[in-house]
Amino acid sequence: MRILVTGGAGYIGSHTVKALINSGYKNIIVIDDLSSGYAKNVLKPAVLIKGDFGDENILSDVFKLKIDTVLHFAAFKSAPESVINPIKYYENNVSKSLLMLEKCLENGVKNFIFSSSAAVYGDVQSFPITEEFETKPTNPYGWSKLFFEQILSDVSAATGLKHVSLRYFNAAGADPEGLLGANHAKGDDLISRLMVESSEKGKFQIFGSDYETKDGTCIRDIVHVSDLASAHVDALRYLVKGGGSEIINLGSESGYSIREIVSITKEITGMDFDVVDAKRRPGDIVVSIASSERAKEIIGWTRNFSDLETIIQTAWNWDKKASEPGHG
Numbered sequence: 001m002r003i004l005v006t007g008g009a010g011y012i013g014s015h016t017v018k019a020l021i022n023s024g025y026k027n028i029i030v031i032d033d034l035s036s037g038y039a040k041n042v043l044k045p046a047v048l049i050k051g052d053f054g055d056e057n058i059l060s061d062v063f064k065l066k067i068d069t070v071l072h073f074a075a076f077k078s079a080p081e082s083v084i085n086p087i088k089y090y091e092n093n094v095s096k097s098l099l100m101l102e103k104c105l106e107n108g109v110k111n112f113i114f115s116s117s118a119a120v121y122g123d124v125q126s127f128p129i130t131e132e133f134e135t136k137p138t139n140p141y142g143w144s145k146l147f148f149e150q151i152l153s154d155v156s157a158a159t160g161l162k163h164v165s166l167r168y169f170n171a172a173g174a175d176p177e178g179l180l181g182a183n184h185a186k187g188d189d190l191i192s193r194l195m196v197e198s199s200e201k202g203k204f205q206i207f208g209s210d211y212e213t214k215d216g217t218c219i220r221d222i223v224h225v226s227d228l229a230s231a232h233v234d235a236l237r238y239l240v241k242g243g244g245s246e247i248i249n250l251g252s253e254s255g256y257s258i259r260e261i262v263s264i265t266k267e268i269t270g271m272d273f274d275v276v277d278a279k280r281r282p283g284d285i286v287v288s289i290a291s292s293e294r295a296k297e298i299i300g301w302t303r304n305f306s307d308l309e310t311i312i313q314t315a316w317n318w319d320k321k322a323s324e325p326g327h328g
């Protein structure tokens with residue numbers, strides 16, 4: 001089997017390439033333009049082609065290699081940025097993805113695994129969130145993911161291509177063996193902000209402490225990146241065994257408040273920083289907790305690292321390693 005991984009030099013893609021290699025898949029080609037990924041994240045024997053996954057010349061060359069499976073991670077992922085610059089998001093996450101999908105069909109790709117997002121649900125009022133919930137994205141990023149899911153469903157129905165769209169909740173943590181991790185300095189997600197602002201500024205702002213939740217702060221479902229990675233291997237095996245197209249949530253099924261996450265971070269890292277209660281941020285989703293029953297039932301997913309302590313500990317270990325002289 002030959003697998004193409006777009007965005008395989010990025011955070012979740014690189015952990016997935018590692019999981020694929022460890023599961024015996026050796027013929028892996030990564031296309032990544034390194035706009036937010038790093039060449040050193042692509043572990044051998046996977047091969048990196050540096051370039052745009054929407055570049056027809058690159059795709060023509062790659063598909064000569066008889067690819068049967070595509071894992072499509074490459075995308076822009078900042079919801080706030082997508083509000084300011086929607087075209088950038090629709091172009092990368094929808095238009096280029098559509099072009100690549102056409103090439104997949106022309107070249108007989110059989111299996112397609114897509115990185116979707118919990119952002120397709122928008123601001124939901126009841127929990128846990130199952131795949132049957134209404135989809136109502138609140139920003140262009142979420143819409144871009146929902147549009148491409150719909151394109152995949154329509155294309156699957158009309159052709160022999162089978163797809164699994166995986167709706168990730170908040171990914172965090174780092175490879176427990178210490179080979180890979182996130183670049184928190186560039187991230188605008190909660191754990192990146194926590195790691196960077198608390199150590200560099202000595203304070204962390206919680207946006208909104210007057211919500212109707214257990215301690216007034218927002219509730220998040222955070223899932224370890226290595227558990228997300230193993231889900232892709234499970235999804236691939238499911239498709240290869242003849243499974244049909246599916247849309248599947250991937251979350252930890254636990255809801256931690258921002259204040260709880262801050263407190264565990266202080267405990268694990270030993271960092272002493274001020275916690276400042278700031279005003280609510282427009283557009284923030286109040287509570288997000290996944291149901292991952294379908295992932296367990298259909299692809300046989302199990303989580304091994306998604307307790308909050310392991311998530312924070314591995315992220316912290318990675319940050320310490322990344323700050324060592326000569327690293328990075």
Ligand SMILES: NC(=O)c1ccc[n+]([C@@H]2O[C@H](COP(=O)([O-])OP(=O)(O)OC[C@H]3O[C@@H](n4cnc5c(N)ncnc54)[C@H](O)[C@@H]3O)[C@@H](O)[C@H]2O)c1
Nearest residue numbers: 007010011012032033034035036037052053074075115171
């Ligand atoms: N991180 C999360 O919590 C999260 C949650 C839900 C969904 N997702 C989705 O998962 C996927 C991976 O996210 P991530 O956190 O690993 O992000 P990331 O930014 O680390 O990885 C994306 C990779 O795609 C590459 N890329 C982007 N546009 C490209 C292009 N046109 N051509 C070639 N390469 C390109 C980037 O260089 C990067 O290496 C994305 O599709 C994202 O929307 C992420």
